[in-house]
Amino acid sequence: MTSFIANQWYVAAYAREVGRTPFARTVCGESILFWRTNAAAVTAMSDRCVHRRFPLSEQPSHLVDDTLVCGYHGFTYGADGVCVAVPGQRRVPRTARLRTYPVVEQDSFVWVFIGDPALADGARIPRAPWLDLAGWTAVSGREPLAARSSLLVDNLMDLSHETYLHGGYIGTPEVAETPISTRVDEEAGIVYVSRRMADAACPPFYAKSTGITGRITRWQDIEYTPPCLYKLHSRIAPVGVLPNADGSDPDAFHVEVVYAITPETENSTHDFWAVARDFALDDQGVSDFLAESNRTVVMQDVTALNALERVIAGEPDGYQELSINIDTGGLAARRMNAKLAGR
């Protein structure tokens, strides 16, 4: 038995990654092949030929129009995974078909459904509209993480680590010092963690990109939709500047930080990260700076979490962590994931 949470949608790729060259990505331990038909539809199917297991992502496997030809013995499959030709005989066995996966393009991501396909339609795909929306611009990437996905969830649910692990980037003393409020919406299946700093230093990260020179009012509102999608609604404004009574907020800078946390194997994770903003939309210098800075921050996390995975691999069973107030959100996320996993 695996620890993966079945019957859920996961981000498998950025839409921009999927084209006419099939490529495989492992999601929840399953190697899945992605490619686009001539009509630009995304297909997702098992990466393993039904005949002798040859990976269909491996050379010299290749597309011929909307069919996929296995590079070992030439078994040929349609976009629906059904085998249409085999070598040395005219009759194609009826059971010769690749497993296909429900797949949806949305918000710049390719989502894939892991589990019983009959349950795909009824399962939610959480939204991250700013990644593909007028009035916003985004930078994004994907980093391989040699650590279990739960360590990345822990990491993101408790941003007090910004002060220490990301000091000089997005961390300032106020992040660790300011208490959080946590709310769990059991019905909607969402964990909210909020940290609102009324008067904080402006980290270089935001000073450079917004042009603010003094201290700021800084809001960090986390919204985690287990298992895969994490959003950090980030609001930066000069000290004391609050949204208007009608909800409009013209004098603040808004950053939507989105993570898709997709298990690759039991002990490795695809760390998709995207940062959208509603300011300096056409300023390539700001985009370049944020892309580089965010990637640096992501890699600081990757290095730390890879170290944690090695620690866990070497420790005796039954090791007990110690949790404090800052962990309330992370512990809620763990409970919700355990419930989804039927544990």
Next chain:
Amino acid sequence: MTSFIANQWYVAAYAREVGRTPFARTVCGESILFWRTNAAAVTAMSDRCVHRRFPLSEQPSHLVDDTLVCGYHGFTYGADGVCVAVPGQRRVPRTARLRTYPVVEQDSFVWVFIGDPALADGARIPRAPWLDLAGWTAVSGREPLAARSSLLVDNLMDLSHETYLHGGYIGTPEVAETPISTRVDEEAGIVYVSRRMADAACPPFYAKSTGITGRITRWQDIEYTPPCLYKLHSRIAPVGVLPNADGSDPDAFHVEVVYAITPETENSTHDFWAVARDFALDDQGVSDFLAESNRTVVMQDVTALNALERVIAGEPDGYQELSINIDTGGLAARRMNAKLAGR
């Protein structure tokens, strides 16, 4: 318990590899040391000193005439594996002897018997005479394969893969299209697979080496003697040219492709390959071309089979393949090997 088939002869090396510098090769999980005596006899013995396990293939272990001196504490062994000297005392314990292996030089190979040595004489060593025979010339090599030996047997028993994996080398469309006939000689313990193409394109491989410019009659007659020796009797002739009634066949080109498939460990294999021909005997250009081309083809298989091994390592138990007509020979080979293994 291992999956190795015991009480069988396996190819351990080319005769040319064994000389006065002892070297170790692992066969069926056993590390065996090979060297030649001053009289040029090949010896095969355990690579592990009886005292403290030091590998006798490891520096500074070395030969002194026909004795082998362990590089750790100087235990000294004769060509029969019996210890003749130990440090610090005159008496040599009677039980101090290395396990030796029955060994035979034949057809350019060094064969070693794995199992109960008392059964060695009664066990067959299949022949591949063309590798060391007047009127023939051969190119050969050995590639390490990071895959279980059964995957190489599968590969070689079904040559329809030539069309896809070796397209542009030895594959043409006719190979995959032409049905095979399979015959199993249970008594002799041989599997035969035959594919006879009456009118086929001549692959560049053979066009270059034979000088044939048009289409060809191409015969592929496989003869597999489990577990270790595989032969492909290959006949190329201009279209319509057949052997004479008396069996003579002066107007055809004959190529004998020989593989020795020797398990190294449960998941790795020595892939010995040799290609003998009865034409262009003294043409070094043809020899160079065939050596290079065949090695390229072997490496295409190695790359593919290494990928399959990784797939198998990652898949759940009980995965079912789908087999079709072209697999008849491969399935017969599996059955025969299972029988030899007592499964």
Next chain:
Amino acid sequence: MTSFIANQWYVAAYAREVGRTPFARTVCGESILFWRTNAAAVTAMSDRCVHRRFPLSEQPSHLVDDTLVCGYHGFTYGADGVCVAVPGQRRVPRTARLRTYPVVEQDSFVWVFIGDPALADGARIPRAPWLDLAGWTAVSGREPLAARSSLLVDNLMDLSHETYLHGGYIGTPEVAETPISTRVDEEAGIVYVSRRMADAACPPFYAKSTGITGRITRWQDIEYTPPCLYKLHSRIAPVGVLPNADGSDPDAFHVEVVYAITPETENSTHDFWAVARDFALDDQGVSDFLAESNRTVVMQDVTALNALERVIAGEPDGYQELSINIDTGGLAARRMNAKLAGR
């Protein structure tokens, strides 16, 4: 259950290695962090933060005066391992403390006690005074060994291997030829092995460092105090020159070779080696020569023992070694270690 011998002192580092930059070393499977307080006291504590396991040896963890700040969320510990600050709240949980280890600086080493700290005071720390004593000078180093510690004990207890593995360095034919005498002091828990060569070739090692040109009287007196400390009292003198009746020995050269054999994991070892001498004290050329030569000899052992570890990893259970007279000391050491381990 592990094979480590608990409730014993082990050498964890040279004193010179421990300073104001915390560093971790794994001893008997436990990752331990070492650093010095402002008052230069050595501290030893668990390398794993009690909160989310972050290694305290990992950047950006760091010292602030005599407190250690975790680089992930800022948990802060005193030199006694007690947590003094956590993020986001004033109250520090009472259970928030790192495990600390009894630690002693002695004879240039940092010794750490593995096991129940209450037993530390009653457990012996064997001495190697020459490493830090007037009238002596020493060269030393530490090599990582990818082999279980018992293989290094075996190696050092039987110096007949010098003749073969270290020929041309410290080995000459007489070492392997000369019988040993072995004595086991069960009460004191020490194994003694003595080999006294009255008339032996002088190995280049000692010829170069002492200036002796002819043959020598060479004594090798081993004193092993399980599990960790091994001493070789080595005496070199011109042939026939013996100590005086009063024990004084002005015309001989004395070399004290010290090894600390500290298990890192079940299958890897810290190989601390030091060579002290009572001659050519201020001759940097001799020091350089001995440092380089001894390291070469140590690396010859490391290479050999790493090979043995690989052999053991691949061999079937129940493999039997063959032992002879030269192994008497090694077998006694094994028995004593098994007794300490409660086996």
